[in-house]
Amino acid sequence: MSFYLTALLQGLCFAGVALGIFISMKIFKIPDITTDGSYTLGGAVTAVMLTHKLPFGLILPAVLLAGAAAGAITGFIHTRFKINALLAGILVMYGLFSVNLEIMGRSDLPLINTPSIFTILLISNNADVNTFWILSLFVLTITVLIGYLLKTDFGLAMRATGDSETMIRALGVNTDKMKIIGLALANALTAVSGYLMSQLQGFADINMGIGIVIIGLGSVIIAETLIGWLQITSVWLSLALVLAGAVIFQLVLAFTLDIGVDANLLKLVTAxxxxxxxxLPRLNFFSKQL
Structure with missing residues (x-):
């Protein structure tokens, strides 16, 4: 059962990654690989600030700013120099590897006996239950804020930029600025996942972000499949399914380990x-003609 509890908690931690991928790939149609670097960046900034005993209230804002800066740089390279978005993301992600090493000063940074969000906030005396409720409230707050943003005029302009860039530009919207802000927001959310996961697992590691974009992408694809089957148009329900996709993805991996599949094959199973x-949705038996 511990496999499934861990999967649930990790799924909640990865909600930020899933929401970030949803914004970059589903709203802006940009395949952003910066995710791998900004996730580690969030964990690195968190671990360094915690180990230096800096005020806890400053850590999350610092993480958000760091992640947003990484995304904004990708957006700037893509829009200013007209470099393919995928290549721009790869370049920034590659550069962030060195940046993260410099921030941590080493390849890994343990957080043993270091206060975390899960120890300074007490909702329940049971550690696992306490962690679950803190993560749930944290993720719920982020989701509500993102949902509200996407319903505002600014959010509608963001969504229109991805749907019809030519049309929204004709209406006087600076689409390059929208893309930069969108990628900054997406990577800020991704950095938040690094912030949560480093505290959950008790360390930050330079390699913790490798392949993290696959987890976010898998979560979004699960959500997209459910959205298509259920014919959902609501932004709120779409975001809820993205969160559900992150948890489902982790539960499937937990089930894989639980039935005895070699852990060395986990990345193959993930792929x-x-x-x-x-x-699956493209197979003939899901066709509307049947």
Missing amino acids: LFVLAIVI
Whole structure:
């Protein structure tokens, strides 16, 4: 059962990554690989500030600013120099590896006996229950804020930029600025996942972000599949399904380990699972003609 509890908690931690991928790939149609670097950046900034005993209230804002800066740089390179968004993200992600090493000063930074958000906030005396409720409230707050943003005029302009860039530009909207802000927001959310995960697992590691974009992408694809099957148009329900996708993704991996699959094959199983949820809706027996 511990597999599933861990999967649930990790799924909640990865909600920020899933929301970030949703914004970059589903709203702006930009494949942003900066995610791998900004996730580690969030964890690195968190670990360094915690170990230096800096005021806890400053850590989350610092993480958000760091992640937003990484995304904004990708957006600037893409829009200002007309470099392919995928390449721009790869370049920034690659550069962030060195930045994260410089921030931590080493390849990994343990947080043993260091206060965390899960120890300074007490909702329940049971550590696991306490962690669950803190993560749930944290994720719920972020989701409500993002949902509200997407319903505002600014959020509608963001969504229109991804749907029809030419049209929204003709209406006087600076689409390059929208893309930079969108990627900054997406990577700020991703950095928040690093902030949560480093505290949950008790350390930050330079390699913790490798392949993290696959987890976010898998979560969004699960949500997209459910949105298509259920024909959902509500922004709020779409965001809720993105969160559900993050948890489902982790539960599937937990089930894989629980039935005895070698942990060395976990990344292969992850790749096959993402492939399956991509092609499943395209199979003939899901056609509306039946």
